[in-house]
Amino acid sequence: MIKKKRLLLTAMIVAMTAVTACSNNSGTNNNTEAGTNSGGNGNQAATTTEQSKVQEKVTFSVFNAAGAAKDINSNETTIGKLLEEQTGVNFKMEHLVGDINTKIGTMIASNDYPDLLIPDAAIDKVIDAGAFIPLNDLIDKFGPNIKRVYGPYMNQMKAADGNIYFIPFSNVVGEYIPSPSIDQGAFWVQRRVLKEAGYPKIKTLDEYFDMVKNYVEKHKDENLTGFISLTHDWRFFATSNPPMHLAGFPNDGNVTIDMSTFDAKVYADKDSTKKWLQKLNDVNAQGLFDKSSFVDNYDQYLAKLTSGKVVGFFDYGWQVGNATNALKDAGNDDLRYFPLPVTFDANTKDQYLDPPGFTSNRGIGITVSAKDPERIMQFLDNLLTDENQILSNWGIKGETYEVDENGRFYRTEEQIAKIDESFRETFGFKYFEWNWPKYGNGSSLPDGNSVAPGRQAEVFQMSLTEGDKTILEKYGAKTYADLFAAPDDRPWFPAWSFSKEQGSDAQIWETKKDELTKKYFPKLVLAKPEEFESMWTEYLDQFSKLDTAAYEKWTTDEVKKRIELAQTK
Amino acid sequence: MAKEASPGIQTTTPKPQTSHIPLFFKKLVQQRVLLLMSAPFLIWLFIFKYLPLWGWTIAFQDFKPAKSFSDQKWVGFEHFKMLFQDEKFIQVLRNTLAMSTINLVLGFVTAIVLALLLNELRFVLFKRLVQTVSYLPHFISWVVAANIIATALSPDNGIVNELLMWLGVIKEPILFLGIPEYFWGINGLSEVWKNVGWNTIVYLAAMTMIDPAQYEAAEIDGAGRIQRIWHITLPGIKPVIIVLLIMNIGYLLESGFEPQYLLGNGMNVDYSENLDIFVLKYGIAMGNFSLSVAAGMFKTVISFILLFAANYTAKRMGESRLF
Numbered sequence: 001m002i003k004k005k006r007l008l009l010t011a012m013i014v015a016m017t018a019v020t021a022c023s024n025n026s027g028t029n030n031n032t033e034a035g036t037n038s039g040g041n042g043n044q045a046a047t048t049t050e051q052s053k054v055q056e057k058v059t060f061s062v063f064n065a066a067g068a069a070k071d072i073n074s075n076e077t078t079i080g081k082l083l084e085e086q087t088g089v090n091f092k093m094e095h096l097v098g099d100i101n102t103k104i105g106t107m108i109a110s111n112d113y114p115d116l117l118i119p120d121a122a123i124d125k126v127i128d129a130g131a132f133i134p135l136n137d138l139i140d141k142f143g144p145n146i147k148r149v150y151g152p153y154m155n156q157m158k159a160a161d162g163n164i165y166f167i168p169f170s171n172v173v174g175e176y177i178p179s180p181s182i183d184q185g186a187f188w189v190q191r192r193v194l195k196e197a198g199y200p201k202i203k204t205l206d207e208y209f210d211m212v213k214n215y216v217e218k219h220k221d222e223n224l225t226g227f228i229s230l231t232h233d234w235r236f237f238a239t240s241n242p243p244m245h246l247a248g249f250p251n252d253g254n255v256t257i258d259m260s261t262f263d264a265k266v267y268a269d270k271d272s273t274k275k276w277l278q279k280l281n282d283v284n285a286q287g288l289f290d291k292s293s294f295v296d297n298y299d300q301y302l303a304k305l306t307s308g309k310v311v312g313f314f315d316y317g318w319q320v321g322n323a324t325n326a327l328k329d330a331g332n333d334d335l336r337y338f339p340l341p342v343t344f345d346a347n348t349k350d351q352y353l354d355p356p357g358f359t360s361n362r363g364i365g366i367t368v369s370a371k372d373p374e375r376i377m378q379f380l381d382n383l384l385t386d387e388n389q390i391l392s393n394w395g396i397k398g399e400t401y402e403v404d405e406n407g408r409f410y411r412t413e414e415q416i417a418k419i420d421e422s423f424r425e426t427f428g429f430k431y432f433e434w435n436w437p438k439y440g441n442g443s444s445l446p447d448g449n450s451v452a453p454g455r456q457a458e459v460f461q462m463s464l465t466e467g468d469k470t471i472l473e474k475y476g477a478k479t480y481a482d483l484f485a486a487p488d489d490r491p492w493f494p495a496w497s498f499s500k501e502q503g504s505d506a507q508i509w510e511t512k513k514d515e516l517t518k519k520y521f522p523k524l525v526l527a528k529p530e531e532f533e534s535m536w537t538e539y540l541d542q543f544s545k546l547d548t549a550a551y552e553k554w555t556t557d558e559v560k561k562r563i564e565l566a567q568t569k
Numbered sequence: 570m571a572k573e574a575s576p577g578i579q580t581t582t583p584k585p586q587t588s589h590i591p592l593f594f595k596k597l598v599q600q601r602v603l604l605l606m607s608a609p610f611l612i613w614l615f616i617f618k619y620l621p622l623w624g625w626t627i628a629f630q631d632f633k634p635a636k637s638f639s640d641q642k643w644v645g646f647e648h649f650k651m652l653f654q655d656e657k658f659i660q661v662l663r664n665t666l667a668m669s670t671i672n673l674v675l676g677f678v679t680a681i682v683l684a685l686l687l688n689e690l691r692f693v694l695f696k697r698l699v700q701t702v703s704y705l706p707h708f709i710s711w712v713v714a715a716n717i718i719a720t721a722l723s724p725d726n727g728i729v730n731e732l733l734m735w736l737g738v739i740k741e742p743i744l745f746l747g748i749p750e751y752f753w754g755i756n757g758l759s760e761v762w763k764n765v766g767w768n769t770i771v772y773l774a775a776m777t778m779i780d781p782a783q784y785e786a787a788e789i790d791g792a793g794r795i796q797r798i799w800h801i802t803l804p805g806i807k808p809v810i811i812v813l814l815i816m817n818i819g820y821l822l823e824s825g826f827e828p829q830y831l832l833g834n835g836m837n838v839d840y841s842e843n844l845d846i847f848v849l850k851y852g853i854a855m856g857n858f859s860l861s862v863a864a865g866m867f868k869t870v871i872s873f874i875l876l877f878a879a880n881y882t883a884k885r886m887g888e889s890r891l892f
Contacts, residue, residue, distance in 0.1 A: 101853060101854045102853070105853055105856075108634045108856075109634055109858070111634065124856075125856045128633070128856060129633065129634045129856075130633075130636075231834075231835060232834075236835070290725075291724060291744050291747065292723060292724055292725060292744065292747075294744075294747055294834060294835060294836050295719070295723075295744065295746040295747050295834050295836065297719075300719075502855065502856040502857075503855055503856065503857055507855065508855075511850070511851075511855065515838075518835030518838065519835055519836075519838055519839070521835070522747065522835055522836045523836075526747070
């Protein structure tokens, strides 16, 4: 009986705590609601006082799904602090950790967004969910600089309903300055290979692989890998894009676009892809290809590149930056990689370099949760003055850059040494040089200086190591870009940036095509050489089930639309 | 407790029941404390398990997150059709069932065997050590575990390949994760490695409930170790095994998500892609929440059927069961 009573007592206690816990919860809920309400009122107050020219300090939130960096308040950085002094706006910056679709999907499902959102690849989803507010009126009222910078592209920025929902990152302002280093696609090879071969001019894919083969065979005891390829997850394009480049086209994604008819053609089932895969198959049969390419993840891939055991690979410069920078810091010039503009045959003009383009499916937008869109728009517009573009790219005169007697910007050696990764964080370059409305890659200021320090000849020369200078000299080039052909004008570029509606036929085609290539490319490359043909037929058979003609037609229409817009501007 | 309580209740129940209704209320009043006690949990159950069922309506709409309920477009069974007609669906379902069956069988056998072995150990320190070591992998996140597994199976310097080469079993390193047919096995063994220790806990607990007198009696009767395990320990934990089995059969469509997602790649996709990954790819990643909900409903219904079937079978066989 005593036991029973004790049991009852415990039961009562449990029940009581549960009840009190519940009431506590509702209490806090009320509190937070009241909190946000008063916050909202506070902001309204802010806008009214603003009219009386008193800029009250506010903090907005921004979520960046495009870049990985520490979460921070923008006014904790030097640049952000200066911008706060100008506008009174501070941003609580958050960055993506984990899977972008999960994160953005959660925001959509809960209908709870940060004030500003940079949704990167998930932008179609966000627009589809109606999470961005139309910006047309705000730009009219508060965006003189936005109008100036994006002027020719204002029509392209409009969605089908005529509203502008987000501001793409960049449009080239002023004279176009090409990048001196290769941040786009190239076939890379270790410098020691070129050195040993006597710095030959490598033009074709055959020459490239012959050179790799020779080197690996001569150095049998070093346990070298001839060629690896990145295949992990969405980065698979590093393995599926080369046919396009080898045939002399820039990165238009899934299609190549004929320069006279402007017809878009999918190349994944064409001869160019077959030739590329057959070459890899061949290379694999010779034991030069790293089979784990098809199971390694991105980190393992970078680790292999950094190990110095890999002779060659194809990839985009921006994607292997972590590895190439580490190799540069390590200081062994022989193990660093050198970019080569390789094509199928020597007569094809390479088009690895990006033409000036307008990426219209990435950008920054103000969400429906934003408390004060006007202030935010003013902040964004304020970023696009010449002064602030200098601030966010070059920094502060005398501190992070100098000006010579001709008005040219440059950096001293100490300044270059000072600006390392942690400095870029505290100063704020890391947070402001990209992902915000800005003058596009290759823009220049009215006085002829490059907006991006990396493209200023003075800075580039300064950043070259002795090894860099030697190898460039051997090839008679001043910059890496000199080795590549100049890009032709392509007003639609890049075709991969044409925005697609959620669940549209074009989007489903892309998903299915990705799945198919991810499944068959490994089989084709690792097959026994005599089985390649039959495997290719099987692949084509599967590929023919996709409605490729419709996808091509859709892309062609989009391309022509953009050409027309470019002509009318 | 139960032994003490039941006579107490029996004595307070009035003699032969005259009508059911008054008796019901009488009991209600008598057991009011017990009822009060369970009320918070019933409320919890209702809020967290039953209210969300409202969300099933999404499966029948072309759901757009920002719109209100009345603005959604209703499409009937369109998404279910899409799900069942997709040619990959059968493959994905096969992979799901195959992998969870493998996990179920391997998981049960290994956990029970390990528990029996541990139970026989008399040297306590060693027993503790084995237990701790075998629990450890359970606490590693799958992301880390998958990297460990991928590294161990790697053709360049992976320990498995090195070992097999050294033993002379194979001449060339094998690309384990690149051979689709191996995936189910790799997945099953990874699950075992990760969870075997953890799964033994409940069996070890069940074993401590067995009356030691039975062992003594068996020993006097001349039963050996194996015979004691076979005739006393195993029958002793049989009810636990059966209840766990029934519950796990209900989860047969949940073959896990993380290991398949993290270890899967383009080469083994035909064997690694399960229902959850399919839903992620074609539902959530493409913003098609309706398809995801439809797949979720399908899973729930099948799990329900499986659970009841298993329970019914157990009942028929005269075994202990869930309900």
